[in-house]
Amino acid sequence: MSARRLPFTVIGGFLGAGKTTLLNRWLREAKGLRMAVLVNDFGALNIDADLIAATHGDTTALTNGCVCCQIGDDLGRALVEVIEAKTPFDAVVIEASGVSDPWRIAQIGMAAPELSLEGVIVLVDASVAARQSTDPLLADTLARQLKSADLVVLNKADIASADALAAAKAWVEASAPGTPCIETTEAAVPLALLSGLPQSALAPHACGPDCDHDHDHDHGSPDHGAIFQTWSAQPGAMIPAATLRAWLREMPPGVLRLKGLLRTGHGAGGDEWSEVQYAGRHGSLRKAAPPSGLASAGVVAIGLQGQLPEKMLKEFFAA
CATH class of the missing domain: 3.30.1220.10 (CobW-like, C-terminal domain)
Known part of the structure; x- marks a missing residue:
């Protein structure tokens, strides 16, 4: 029988799309689930204070058994540490930086036989997506993020005008045809959707x-x-x-x-x-x-x- 591989999910999306909100939501919901969250920058994550048990260097241990680790310059090393942890994890979530290609990060994880890619979820700020997608400095980066997605989350749908929301949907469909797309407020995506739950x-x-x-x-x-x-x-x-x-x-x-x-x-x-x-x-x-x-x-x-x-x-x- 094949040994159980550790499932991992990559969260991508441009700056301000709601990645941090989603991660904090998942950490809140992770009752009984040991999840390792790898992020580029602790400061940007703003983990809820009452979840923090202890902080040691680049690692923050949470009261629910989850941990958050700052990736630094070596994602491969961070993944090895998670894989070799004395107490096994149930799932790994990697937050891609706002300007990076989440698929490249997924490929790094896929190179490890101990890991199994669950999916790439890309968040989009529905209120500004149409405008950002026509910015020559951003268009290629945003389109590349969408093309790597297994699921696109049109976040902040509550503050987007009807025209902005319609334009954002049209842009997503044109950039990533056939990719599932959902509308949310405050990144309300359930942990069970793409989390690697046992x-x-x-x-x-x-x-x-x-x-x-x-x-x-x-x-x-x-x-x-x-x-x-x-x-x-x-x-x-x-x-x-x-x-x-x-x-x-x-x-x-x-x-x-x-x-x-x-x-x-x-x-x-x-x-x-x-x-x-x-x-x-x-x-x-x-x-x-x-x-x-x-x-x-x-x-x-x-x-x-x-x-x-x-x-x-x-x-x-x-x-």
Whole structure:
């Protein structure tokens, strides 16, 4: 069986788009999740004071078990320290600087076999995006950030005029056609969307083996229940790995995030299990150890409220 790789997510976006707001939100929501956040500049992050347990040099330990580390000039070294930490982490989040290409940072992480890229999320300030995109000094940088995104977050939608919001949407679609795009206020993106949460944290709750109804959780924020919708199921049947891979390549529109642990074959030593992942535009399937204890197969999908294709999800996992 392949050893579990540490999932990592890259957050990109221009200066002022809301990356710091998103990171602080995720740190607040990370109850029980050990997350390592790598940033370029501690001063810009402004971690909420009541979360800080201790600060040692370039590392700040938080009261919830998470840590924030300043990258400095060597992202590779910072990632090695996270990978080799005595107490293992559940997920890594890297904040790209406001003018950098998040895909280049993702490639550095992908070079480490111990890491698994969950996705690249790029934030855009919807109130000024149209104006910035026509600035000859910024246009190339902003377009490059968008092209690397698995998910684009049009943030500050509440302060953008209707014309500015429409222009921002048109620019995103022209620069990154087909990339999922959501509108938010104060970076209200749930941690479960692109965070590398362990399967136990995403598993369906209070369901029997044939559960296939949706769970509209708020993910710890009053904003999330109105924006995002979650569907989960515990498929009882074996789903061949080849069938799953083909389905991932043709994922129904409206699924922003999907994760599961499923029976995908029969071998000489018993059932074969796989972890299925889908984020933004990309899906993957990796061999995994069978669930322990009373746990069973489970899959969770997240999408925008009213846009999650529940019928198609139910039909596929029930077939």
